[in-house]
Every structure is written in structure tokens, then in C-alpha cells.
Amino acid sequence: MMRMYHKPVLLDACLEGLALKESGTYIDVTFGGGGHTKAILDAIGSGGKVIAFDQDEDAAENSLDDDRLIFVHQNFSFLQRFLRFHKIDKVDGILADLGVSSHQIDTPERGFSTRFDGPLDMRMNSSEGVSARDVVNTYTKEQLSEIFYQYGELTNARKIALRIVEQRSHKPIETTLELTETLSPLVPVKIKHKMMAQIFQALRIEVNQELEALKSLLEQSGEVIKSNGRLCVISYHSLEDRLVKRFIQHGCFDSEPVKDEFGHSHKPFKKVGQLALPSETEIKKNKRARSAKLRIAEKI
Ligand SMILES: C[S@@+](CC[C@H](N)C(=O)[O-])C[C@H]1O[C@@H](n2cnc3c(N)ncnc32)[C@H](O)[C@@H]1O
Structure with missing residues (x-):
């Protein structure tokens, strides 16, 4: 079906x-x-x-x-x-x-969902603009922290930003799974789903302005x-x-x-x-x- x-x-x-x-x-x-x-x-x-x-x-x-x-x-x-x-x-x-x-959430290749592995994209219009991959790998620690705080309403926004910046200094973060794995040490298991959703929401809001x-x-x-x-x-x-x-x-x-x-x-x-x-x-x-x-x- x-x-x-x-x-x-x-x-x-x-x-x-x-x-x-x-x-x-x-x-x-x-x-x-x-x-x-x-x-x-x-x-x-x-x-x-x-x-x-x-x-x-x-x-x-x-x-x-x-x-x-x-x-x-x-x-x-x-x-x-x-x-x-x-x-x-x-x-x-x-x-x-x-x-x-x-449809957008359930399509792994669009990168909107924490539930599937896919490219870190999150653009609603796939033919223009910056992707979540660009945001995660090129924004400064301060810019990332601001996004997670303002758009994800995350109180540990600075720690999340710092962790991303440390991780990407070894290798760019390319996929949704790489991002969730990078951040999982900062996320208590009990609220893992909610917090990851807030992190993804923040990136999506930034990517699509x-x-x-x-x-x-x-x-x-x-x-x-x-x-x-x-x-x-x-x-x-x-x-x-x-x-x-x-x-x-x-x-x-x-x-x-x-x-x-x-x-x-x-x-x-x-x-x-x-x-x-x-x-x-x-x-x-x-x-x-x-x-x-x-x-x-x-x-x-
Ligand atoms: C929640 S869905 C709408 C579902 C629709 N009401 C229906 O009954 O199927 C939101 C849709 O709006 C589009 N969208 C979101 N922001 C937009 C924007 N700034 N400009 C144009 N389309 C946008 C998304 O691509 C998505 O397809």
C-alpha cells in the first residue's frame, strides 16, 4: 500500500x-x-x-x-x-x-527525523539554501549554541555546541545517526527522544529560516x-x-x-x-x- x-x-x-x-x-x-x-x-x-x-x-x-x-x-x-x-x-x-x-518526516533521505539514518539535510526546498550538514559543520560554537538555545529551548545549548565542534574537528558530521551518536552522551536516556527532537527542531528552524x-x-x-x-x-x-x-x-x-x-x-x-x-x-x-x-x- x-x-x-x-x-x-x-x-x-x-x-x-x-x-x-x-x-x-x-x-x-x-x-x-x-x-x-x-x-x-x-x-x-x-x-x-x-x-x-x-x-x-x-x-x-x-x-x-x-x-x-x-x-x-x-x-x-x-x-x-x-x-x-x-x-x-x-x-x-x-x-x-x-x-x-x-511525508517529509518519514522520508529518511530528507534528514528530518531522529528515527532514521539519513543525510543531515532538513531543507524543505531541496534545491536551495544551506542544509543541516552545513549548519552543523560550519557555524561557530557561539552560533550553534544560540540556535539550540533560541530554537530548541535547550538549557544545555552550550554543551551541545561544544560537543559538535569537538567532534567535527576529527571528521565532519554527515548523517542524522552521526549527529545523534555524537550527542547521546549529553542526553539522559529518559528524555532522549524529547531532547533529540528539540535538537532536530532547532536545526530545522535555522535551515529553513x-x-x-x-x-x-x-x-x-x-x-x-x-x-x-x-x-x-x-x-x-x-x-x-x-x-x-x-x-x-x-x-x-x-x-x-x-x-x-x-x-x-x-x-x-x-x-x-x-x-x-x-x-x-x-x-x-x-x-x-x-x-x-x-x-x-x-x-x-
Ligand atoms: C504540515 S504540512 C501541510 C500539510 C497540508 N495542510 C495537508 O493537508 O497535506 C506543511 C507543508 O508546508 C510546506 N512549507 C513549510 N514552510 C513553508 C514555506 N515557508 N513556504 C512554502 N511552503 C512551506 C512544507 O514543505 C510542507 O509541505
Whole structure:
């Protein structure tokens, strides 16, 4: 049997959150296996449209045969540029289902998973940018320490960085297994899985510049979504969720709103409903849904 590319998470809540209109134009910035896009296309009418982004060439192969769909094989940080290219001005809603797909995690050659041995790659777009191998073997001890501390929220970030730098002075660290073996003396057996996942998460965020791309997407969403249109973002870890939450609350990424000389703050969105989480039933059917958090906002 063919392995499933990706099971869409919080599907009904996303469709509801987007408040779909029969002839609306929607953007799915994280197409993946196309599960959310397909459900949007099924729900809108013949006059509706979906523009889907994904920077992974494997996702491009899932593109659907539907005249109402435009697939853009690009990073969503180029959102406005490609909307202009396709002569689309404003849209009724944007959906972002952040992070990596099950397909990416379960493909050993992509190097995303601690469970398989594979090349230390971790690029979502395999044709450009630096790989995890480049990061691990060329960044300074200080840069590595900062990444593990900021993006992995690891308290022993300095020790991890030092160990990598010592190891690579003998031989470059090329594979996921070499990295986990290098670091295993620093990782208590009881929390091995969790800590390795944090280390891999930190490298993945750096390799794909994930937080920068998310900030850029959120800022552009404020420009691109029509008044009363919707923004739905599913995040999978606290670093992403904090940015989404602050942007919806304050219109910026700081913990307080930024005010102009007249004391006004610019806030493009208002929050809709409460944070949506997957049900026990969804988590049972799809373990990867367990850390998902969906925030919904409406353009003011
Ligand atoms: C969690 S999966 C999305 C799954 C999708 N919602 C589905 O139902 O199959 C995330 C996808 O977004 C893509 N992605 C993540 N960050 C991206 C970015 N900055 N630009 C474009 N695509 C991105 C990944 O390549 C991956 O395929």
C-alpha cells in the first residue's frame, strides 16, 4: 500500500474558521499533501479559487487537476510577489498549516527525523539554501549554541555546541545517526527522544529560516486579506504560536503593541473564537496532530 503523504489536521475547524464563501478566493500557503486545499475546493463553488504554495518539490506532485487551483512552488514569504504575478489583488482568507509534512518526516533521505539514518539535510526546498550538514559543520560554537538555545529551548545549548565542534574537528558530521551518536552522551536516556527532537527542531528552524518566513507571511497577510476576511494558522510549537498570537493581539511580534506618536497602534486583525485544539479522537487517529494549535483571526 502507498504511504499516505499527509493527513490534514483540524480540518473542520479550519474550514469553519475560513468562513468560506461560494465565490471566494483563498490561499493555502502550506499545500503539502493537499488535504486542506482539496476540502476548500470541495466546499466553494465554480466561481471560487485557491492559490496554493509549497516550497517542496514533492508537494508539487500532489497538485490537483482543478481549474480553480493555482499551485505556486515557492516559499510563502514571496506571497505578494506571486499574487501580483497571477494578477490577484485581495483574497478572502489564508490558511497556514506550519512545519513539515508526514511525508517529509518519514522520508529518511530528507534528514528530518531522529528515527532514521539519513543525510543531515532538513531543507524543505531541496534545491536551495544551506542544509543541516552545513549548519552543523560550519557555524561557530557561539552560533550553534544560540540556535539550540533560541530554537530548541535547550538549557544545555552550550554543551551541545561544544560537543559538535569537538567532534567535527576529527571528521565532519554527515548523517542524522552521526549527529545523534555524537550527542547521546549529553542526553539522559529518559528524555532522549524529547531532547533529540528539540535538537532536530532547532536545526530545522535555522535551515529553513522558519520564524522569519512566518513573520513575513503574517505581515503580508495583513495587506492581502480583504476586510472581514479570515486568517487561520496552525502551529506546532510555542515559538511559532507565540508569533501568531502576538501578531493577532498586537499587530507586531513584541509582547506589547507598538504605538505611534498619537498613541495609536496598527492592528490588522481581531481574534475570532478561542484557540482550537485537536480532539482526543483526532489525536488517536493521527498522533502528529497532538501539538497542533489553530488560531483564527478576522481582518479589521
Ligand atoms: C504540515 S504540512 C501541510 C500539510 C497540508 N495542510 C495537508 O493537508 O497535506 C506543511 C507543508 O508546508 C510546506 N512549507 C513549510 N514552510 C513553508 C514555506 N515557508 N513556504 C512554502 N511552503 C512551506 C512544507 O514543505 C510542507 O509541505
